[in-house]
Amino acid sequence: xxxxxxVSLTSYFxxxxxxxxxxxxxxxxxxAEARIFDRGFHDQSAxxxxxxxxxxxxxxxxxxxxxxx
Numbered sequence: 001x002x003x004x005x006x007v008s009l010t011s012y013f014x015x016x017x018x019x020x021x022x023x024x025x026x027x028x029x030x031x032a033e034a035r036i037f038d039r040g041f042h043d044q045s046a047x048x049x050x051x052x053x054x055x056x057x058x059x060x061x062x063x064x065x066x067x068x069x
């Protein structure tokens with residue numbers, strides 16, 4: 001196993017509490033995209049979307065990992 005840990009994590013909520021309550025048990029779609037893996041670090045952006053196409057939240061994360069090589 002490769003050791004890893006979050007260096008920074010920022011999340012932005014674009015939906016109100018009432019917006020989220022109105023979703024009920026509906027599924028949400030999560031997408032994530034990593035841009036670079038370099039010198040033991042990688043970044044990742046993520047989005048959460050409602051079933052109806054509303055952007056609920058976005059996030060950006062920077063992760064450290066120990067390269068086993």
